[in-house]
Structures are given as C-alpha cells and as structure tokens.
Amino acid sequence: MIVVWWLCGLLLALIWLDRLRDAQGMRRVADITRPEWDRLPRPAPRVSIIVPARNEAPHVEAALRSVLALDYPNFEVFAVNDRSTDTTGEIIDRIAAAHIGAPPLHVLHITDLPSGWLGKPHAMWLAAQPATCEWLLFTDADVSFRPDCLRRAIAYAEHERADHLVLFPSHTLRTAGEKIMLGGFQMLFIFGHRPWKVDDPNSDDFIGLGPFNLIRRSAYEAIGTCRALRLEVIEDMKLGKLVKMHRLAQRNVFGPGLLPWSWGSGAFGLVRNLTKNLFALMQFRPAKALGASALWLFLNLMPIIGAAFAAGWARLPYIAALAAIAAIYIGMGRRTSVPAWTFLLHPVSALLLVYTMLRSMAHTLRHRGVIWRGTRYELEELRKGMV
Numbered sequence: 001m002i003v004v005w006w007l008c009g010l011l012l013a014l015i016w017l018d019r020l021r022d023a024q025g026m027r028r029v030a031d032i033t034r035p036e037w038d039r040l041p042r043p044a045p046r047v048s049i050i051v052p053a054r055n056e057a058p059h060v061e062a063a064l065r066s067v068l069a070l071d072y073p074n075f076e077v078f079a080v081n082d083r084s085t086d087t088t089g090e091i092i093d094r095i096a097a098a099h100i101g102a103p104p105l106h107v108l109h110i111t112d113l114p115s116g117w118l119g120k121p122h123a124m125w126l127a128a129q130p131a132t133c134e135w136l137l138f139t140d141a142d143v144s145f146r147p148d149c150l151r152r153a154i155a156y157a158e159h160e161r162a163d164h165l166v167l168f169p170s171h172t173l174r175t176a177g178e179k180i181m182l183g184g185f186q187m188l189f190i191f192g193h194r195p196w197k198v199d200d201p202n203s204d205d206f207i208g209l210g211p212f213n214l215i216r217r218s219a220y221e222a223i224g225t226c227r228a229l230r231l232e233v234i235e236d237m238k239l240g241k242l243v244k245m246h247r248l249a250q251r252n253v254f255g256p257g258l259l260p261w262s263w264g265s266g267a268f269g270l271v272r273n274l275t276k277n278l279f280a281l282m283q284f285r286p287a288k289a290l291g292a293s294a295l296w297l298f299l300n301l302m303p304i305i306g307a308a309f310a311a312g313w314a315r316l317p318y319i320a321a322l323a324a325i326a327a328i329y330i331g332m333g334r335r336t337s338v339p340a341w342t343f344l345l346h347p348v349s350a351l352l353l354v355y356t357m358l359r360s361m362a363h364t365l366r367h368r369g370v371i372w373r374g375t376r377y378e379l380e381e382l383r384k385g386m387v
Helices: 002-028 060-068 088-098 119-128 149-160 176-192 217-222 225-229 235-245 267-275 286-309 312-335 340-367 379-384
Strands: 047-053 075-082 105-110 135-138 164-167 213-216 250-253 369-372 375-378
Touching: 002 176, 002 286, 002 312, 047 060, 047 119, 047 149, 060 075, 060 088, 075 088, 075 119, 088 105, 105 119, 119 225, 119 235, 135 149, 135 217, 149 164, 149 213, 149 250, 164 235, 176 267, 176 286, 176 312, 176 340, 213 217, 213 235, 225 235, 235 250, 267 340, 286 312, 286 340, 312 340, 340 369, 369 379, 375 379
Parallel strands: 047 075, 047 135, 075 105, 164 250
Antiparallel strands: 135 213, 164 213, 369 375
16 A cells, blocks of 8 residues: 555656646746836737627626726727627617727627537637728626727737737636636646647647737638637637647736736636536536536646655645645745635635636536527537637
8 A cells, every 4th residue: 555655646746746846837927917018019900809709798798898998009990799688789789889980899799609609619710701901809798998908918928929829818816716726727727738838839738818819810711710710718828829739829828907807706607617618628528517617626636645644754745736836826826816815725725726627618518509698509519610
C-alpha cells in the first residue's frame, strides 16, 4: 500500500510542479493598461463592432452605451437583435433613435433562424457581411467597455501585427461563491489552455473569448467566416482554434478594468452558464466527459487526501502538489480578480466543476440536444458541425 501512496503522490507532484513551472509564462502576457499602449495608431484602422443580443434586456443598454462612448475615432457598431422575446429589440431601437452623429450605429433585427445554424454564429455572420472595416470586434451584449479599451487594443494589435487579439475581461465578482467558482474554472482553463503559448506558431494552444474577439477582416475571411462556426456551441473558442489552424498570428492580453464583465450571479449562476458549454468542450462524448471528470477529481482532491492520510514521508509529494496549487492561485490573484484565499476552498470549486460537467452532459443527452435562450439544437447536428 505504501508503494501506491508513493506512486500517486510522485505523479501528482510532478504534474502540478510542471504546471506551476509552465504557468510562470503568464508573466509574459502583455498588460495593455501600461502607459506605452495609451496611444492611437496612425492612421487609425477602421473597426466594426458587432454586438449580438438575444433576450439581454437587463444588460444591452449599458453595453451599447459603453460601446458608443469609446474614445476611438474610427469605428462603427452593429447591434443585432436575435429573435428576442423580451424588450431587447425595443431598447436597441430606442438607443438608435436617440443616437446622433459618430460612430454609425446599424441595427439588425432577426426574426427567423435558418436551419443548420446556431443563433449567435448566425447573428455574427449576418452583421459581418455589410461590415467592410479592416478589423471586426465580436463582443457580447452584457459587456461594458472602458472608453480607452478599443484604442489600446488596436494599438497593441497593430504593433504586434496580430491577426486575432483576445482581451481578458475583468470579472466583476460580488459573492464568495462567484470567486470560488471562477478560481476553479481559471485553474481548469490554465490546465487545458496555455495563454502564454498562443503566440507560438509551433504550439497547438489557441484562445478565443466571447467578450472580446478582435480579428482582422482578412483573417476572418481566411478562416471561412462565421459560416465555419455555424453549429458551434462554443463559437468564441472555436474561432480562436480556426485562427491557429490557419497559422495566423494570435495574441491575448490583460487589461485590468478595461472590460468589466459579470459572468453570472452567484456560484450556481456560473454553473448554469457553463452547462451549455462543458459537454460541448468534450465533443459531446460521454466517455470523454466522464474520464475528464474522474481525472479532475484525482488531480484536485487526491493531494488533500494524501497529505491527510499517507503515512510518514509519503505525505511529502502530496504536500508539494498542494503547495504548487497554492502558488498558482497566488499567481492568478496577481493578474485576475480571483483572490488567493480561494485556494482554501479549491476542493469545493473542483467538485462544482465536475458537477457542472455531469449536469451539462445529462442535460444534453436528456434533451437530445442543447437548449439555449429558448431554442433547441439537435445533438446529432451539433456533433456533425463541430470544428
């Protein structure tokens, strides 16, 4: 038995210490709030900002007004009401009627969803068609922008000659549950995706986030536009994957305070929002979802079990694994809004994520598809349409 304890402990210590070493690469990710990015490129390339919205009445007004207040001199906005059953469309129309002058605000109302499409990719594709700007910025209708957000992002993207730029949002966390859940999700994200490697053309790492996907028009056309994402549940990440598959230049940056975003209300608000996504992340394969859940429990709970119950010196590798996890949390706390103390409740976040994965799988299999914002999408069709 002691041999099993040692083998498990050494494996966990090696995995987490390697992940800690690798995670030091986050220091290389640029922060565009630094003074050198407080500038305007000359000439300033034109940007089309696309804001798809479905049943976003509580958020869309603040989001659109923040976009219209950007201090960038050369952009247009496309606000898309995607079959909303609440007052989203009326709010967008009211803002458009009162808006005078620059930037141009174009409003699109979608009443029907063609077969073979998910709602959001279709709304993005439809709005991008009349847009002729050099850059496209896809964002969400529940995100607010600081006035200098776009200017700094374009300055960085032009300097780096990037084809695709992702700006990490600044999460607005109101409750301890939100902090715990987001801390666990960020650990999962760092484990599966290495943001500090996306700029390496020889790595397979990629990134894409719904609040801020900035892509050159030429790159957007090269990846096949949003038509290539028409049946993707996690269209934001898959946009990033297509960019990397086409060997285009991809970058991601921090910008504390530039992009405030509340992902959900309370820990279970985040669980509900992730229910749509996590099984899709496993390619809708139950065996893969169950295997990933078991692995995540082993990686995150076994260090605690070993540190508590292993005999004598066999506890050391488990303690080393726990120390590495704590160090990653401390590092995340320095660059994100998740405080380091959430490490103390890391087992809770691990259990919540596994619960969310199983919930996502059960919900999808029970309904033979994904139900999102009142629309049901067939599972078999989703599987066939994955990138």
